[in-house]
Amino acid sequence: MLEDEYQIDFFSDNGFIRKQCPKCGKYFWTRDQDRSTCGDAPCDPYSFIGNPVFKKKMELAEMREFYLKFFEEQDHTRIDRYPVIARWRDDIYLTIASIADFQPFVTSGQVPPPANPLTISQPCIRLSDLDAVGRSGRHLTTFEMMAHHAFNNSKKEIYWKDHTLELCDGLLDSLGADPMAVTYKEEPWAGGGNAGPCVETLIGGLEVATLVFMDLKQDKTGDINIKGDQYSKMDNYIVDTGYGLERFVWASKGSPTIYDAIFPSIVNELMGLAGIEHELENEEYTNILSQNARLAGLMDVSEKANLFELRKQVASSIGTTVEKLSSIMEPVESVYAITDHTRCLTFMLGDGGIPSNVKAGYLARLVIRRTLRMMKDLGINVPISEIVRMHIDTLPEYPEFQENFDVIEDILAHEERKFADTLDRGRRMMEKSARHYKKSGENIPLETIIDMYDSQGIPPEISKSVAAEVGVEVDLPDNFYSLVADKHSKSEEKEEKVIPFADRIAKLPKTKRLFYDEPNRMEFEGVVLDIFEKHIVLDNTLFYPEGGGQPADHGTLTVEDVVLNVVDTQIYNGVVVHTIDDIEDELHIRKGDLVVGRVDEERRMAHARHHTATHIINDAARDVLGSHIWQAGAQKFRDRARLDLSHYKRITQEELDQIELIANRTVMENKRVLSDWMDRTEAEQKYGFRLYQGGVPPGKMIRVMQVGNDIEACAGTHCTNTGLVGPIKILKTERIQDGVERLEYAAGEAAIKAMQDLESLVRDSSETLRVSAEQLPSTIGRFFDEWKDLKKENTKLKEDLAHARVSQLITDAETINDIRVIAKTVPHADSDELTKTAGELTQENDVVAVLISELDGVKIVAAAGDEAVKNGVNVGLIVKEMSTIVGGGGGGRPNMARGGGTDPSNMTGALDRGIELLKEQLE
RNA sequence: GGGCUUGUAGAUCAGUUGGAAGAUCGUCGCCUUUGCAAGGCGAAGGCCCUGGGUUCGAAUCCCAGCAAGUCCA
Known part of the structure; x- marks a missing residue:
């Protein structure tokens, strides 16, 4: 980004000087001649903790009002917040910044802003730093981005860099900040296909605002390169600011953490429920928290290694061990995180988000489950909705949450039960798996743990503890979750909608759509503006183009005596394109022709x-x-x-x-x-x-x-x-x-x-059963019961029949080497009957039965008693060979085998071969 | 939008290479006991989610559907 972008009159007029930070190398502006560092962490540590930078301590509502009012007095129009579920966007699920409210139509210039300039306090949700929430002392999933926006274009400029900085500086001034302590750091910004110069506002080591001057759009042919992408100037240029409401409150109070600043009562309540005394009055305790927060401000604690490093530093500075410190900090951090997460849920669910396994709903479920896990670890045994209720009670400025509470409560109860079920099921599966590996003396492979998480939703920590209970070790790598992510990584291709004849359509005026004013009219006249291949554009039309889930109108276009069938209607940038089916070699229609259109009314x-x-x-x-x-x-x-x-x-x-x-x-x-x-x-x-x-x-x-x-x-x-x-x-x-x-x-x-x-359907069914429709359910019920009874009886009869055959067959046994062999054809017996018969015959240990019958081809069943098997009989091999003789296949185990084929003509041959094989086996 | 897992007795689940549908709990009956808890013996209870396909043969393999669970963007 060019240095020129930051040569702003406001700086030169107000005695700012530009310096380069010796630590990070970035350029910044300050009024303080003696300052050398940029004012941002980690170059400067937090200095506002215990030492507020504003004159007055303020709560969220008071600070929000102060801000909005300040900008109202500076000719901004205050507008209502947007929902946190970004339903008007198809590229993001959650509202992640105030500017998201105005994308894409306002920022692109297609739609004028609701007011210009405007000010807003927009609740935002970002889940990207989930791991740091609670630990870093400053990360939140939910925050309000206070903002003032000005939408400029080449025709009209509201204000740009100078006034933006003037407003920002003025706001800090009116809050009583020391002008000498404020720095503005140069930081080019890019995101979501746009980019521009940006200034970060810093005070007390804390970044409190980001002032973006969005004037570039991504453009392959552009001549400006930022972070590897090419950009070009836009006709629109937009002041996109973001002031962190929670950070302002934090800075005004100087609390150890942002959590203590913004929702102290709920933190206290949860500490009580978790059985931890939150001793904010205890100096030693607040000292630990403050130390932790100051140092945490300097590093990214979502990395495990960094977290350990943080613990080490804090422990040594207060003279304790890492273990001791961790045991103090972890529960507190969890309480902070729970408080934050439940606030996030308040907004998500309050704005109509529904937990789900996909899309925005999945994010809600993710947060719910994280929260439930932490609550369980801390032994907080209240419904999660109760904590949400606490938030709602402290947020009277959002009455809609109060109204929706019944549903929110129901949703959360539902989710709580679902998660409990999942964990129960998972625990059982894990136990089984662990026992399996314990038996074989192996460790549980990582793959199993990943599978448990990926397809069953069992967190690895739980898998590990279940395994430990059974007595099997599990090694969890630090990068567990990225291993899961790797499993899923793949490229994704999005199909762009191709507009046919885009350049010709671009030259045409928007089609007048008559169907809105005259929804009941089906016939109209129009003038042909253009024709390409099978597509016709008119000056006006009654044909409804596909859109909003409603399919396109069909119908006819008539020119003199030629009737053309319209088979599709589409709209591209306001131009309605009628597509006709096959046309004659010579199209009797040209530009300027008058046509009569008729819409297929029934359709x-x-x-x-x-x-x-x-x-x-x-x-x-x-x-x-x-x-x-x-x-x-x-x-x-x-x-x-x-x-x-x-x-x-x-x-x-x-x-x-x-x-x-x-x-x-x-x-x-x-x-x-x-x-x-x-x-x-x-x-x-x-x-x-x-x-x-x-x-x-x-x-x-x-x-x-x-x-x-x-x-x-x-x-x-x-x-x-x-x-x-x-x-x-x-x-x-x-x-x-x-x-x-x-x-x-x-x-x-x-x-x-x-x-x-x-x-x-009902009529056909009742006719088939010969009963009236009213009797259908009871009759079907009766038939079903009877069918079941008959099936049971059938099984029983087969058993009886098998039993009856046994006594006959056993007398015909031929003895070979002390083994009684029965090889017989059993007429009209199905596979089940043969099996039962053979099974009963071989209750005697010294019997081998080979039975064959002709039914749907050929069925063969053979069984051998224990004694016979010991003597070398393997009926599996016998059946296998017999089956090939009758044109099929078969097999089984040495004591029991089945098979069959399609060719009954060779049954006796198969049986003879079976006896032959049996003899061989017995010799 | 994509991936993965799972549908078997009232419940929770086994079911090996395709080859005789099982366990535990619960239910019912009998025995034991003053009674209860418990124990002993026995029984009932299955469209193996649905529909196709492969095969001599499918709970098992393949395809489609329905239902449930779960992870990711």
Whole structure:
């Protein structure tokens, strides 16, 4: 990054000088002539601990308000926070920064910002430093990023570097910070395809703010190189700042750790539950914590080696052993981590996140399980929801969490039970495996432990302790988790959607879409703007292009007397492209022609019914299941539609019936379906993020649909009244992931058809059984029971038959070398009967039975008593050879073998050969 | 989105190279005991998840589906 980027008037006008840090080599700006280091850890240690850098101690709410108010007074508009689950993004699951709220449409310039400039305090979740949370004294999974943003472009500049620095410095000043202690470090920033110069604001050794001047985008042909990637200048340039609310509070209090600063009451409560006295009043104790935090600030403690090094240094500086120190620190660190993690869960679940085995839900589960493990280690025996409740009680500024608490509690109870089940199951499996290895005297291979974790979810620590109980050693390498990750590493290819004739389409104006204003009109006139191969673009159209889970309209385009069939309709950057099926050699259509379009009404209406029904079902489901229900995907077809819903347990039949009933009531109420194009920001303020059930559409204006009580941003075609949807019939549910339920249903004529199909199933069944539909269940039950009884009886009869045969067969035995040999054909006996007969015959030790029958080809069974086996008989070999004679195969063990073949003509030959072999074996 | 694991008696699980469906607990009956706990003897209880395929033969191998678990991005 060029040095020029940091030659900012604010610095020169305010007596700053630029220096290079002798430790890290980075450049920074300071008012202090005598300062030499940059002010960042590890070049400077924390100096604010026990020595606050701001005038007044503040709590989170007070600090947040102070910040927002400061920027409001500086002409910024305060806007509401966004959810921590980033539903409007398809590239990230969690909101990781305030700027994430405005990506991608605002930052790219497609959509104007809700206000400009604006200020916000955005709760963010980052799980990347999970291991350091609790240990480092400063890491959190959840934090609020306070920010002021200005969105500039070549036409209009709000403010840029100078004013940003002025505002930041002014804020610190108004908090009573010592100007001489503040440094600004140059640090080029890149991330998410953008980049730009950046300044880090440091005070007391702590980084409290990051000021990013985002003006570059990734571009292979760009002429600016940052960290190995090429970038070029953007037309938009954005002030992207981030001030850590929690760090500001910490700095204002000077507590030993950030955790003690931001949620002291919950930390204390948990210490009590864990049976640890948190002696913040105890000087020796706070000394240890402070030392630890200061030194931890200098290193990355997520590395095991570093953690040990940290312990060593702290131990020596307070004159104790590493072991002693660890025994003091570990429980405390766990309490910190639990407090942090439960706060994270409060936000995740409070914002409607559902634990799952995939996507954002998996992250929630990960955090839940980590927390439960630590709680167990500390002996904290309260439901995890109780700790979440403590957080909610201290967060009155988030009333929505309070409202959702019942569901949150249920989800957590559910997860707790699931995890307990998993551990139980895992422990049993591990015990078995451990016993197996103990028997063979081997150590348990690492592979087994990895498998246990990877496919059964058993943490390696638990595997190890279970193994130890059984008495087998396990070596856990430090890089265990990266070994697991290696197993999964593979390249991933994403398919880019290719736009046909992209350059021609780019030159065309956006197509006027008539279907919004006139949803019931099916015929229109249009002028041909362009034709390429089978694709036709008009100036306006009634054809709905595929989108929002609704398939494309079909129909016809007529030019004079030529009728063209439209088989697909797509939209690319606002240009609707109609695709027709085969065309004549000579296309009777050219630019400027007037065409008459007719939409296939039946198809369109079926889609519209299913689309409106989808909104109705979504609303009904939320009614029945709770407010955590979100659409996780949807697709409409002509004969049915499906809707994926986030829900943490299986939907029961009763709930399903209820949803169906409510949905049909909405239909019968025949409410008007309202739609309105609204300013995006206005709609968001009015209806919230509930709008975005089906993802976030681009554009300044969005179409807001109201169907019954359901309000969503939706670009599909709908019925004008709910009554037009007709009956709605839920066909089935499927669990497509843990935490996502799929509903399949039909509406209108499709529903009638579906019901008729179901009915005919019942009718056919009852006709087959010759009973009325009402009697079907009981009759089927009876048949099933009878079938079971008959099967048992059949088995019994075969045994009896076998028994009856035995007495006959035994008299025909031929004695060879003291062994009685029975080699016979048993007519019409199946394999089971032969087996039972042979089995009974060989109850006598000196008997060998070779039985053969003709049934579905040839069946052969041979058995030998113990005595016979001792004398060298191996019926496995005999049957094997016999079977090949009848065109099949067979085998078994020396005392029992079965086989058969497809060719009955050679049965006697096979039997003779069997006797021959037997004789050989007995000699 | 991808990977891995698992579906067998009411429950928890065995079931070897494809070759006679098992154990433990629970249930029921009888015996023992003043009674209980327990013990002894015996019995009932299986569409081996579903549907295809391979094979003389599949709980076992292959494919598809359904269901459950789990890890990763």
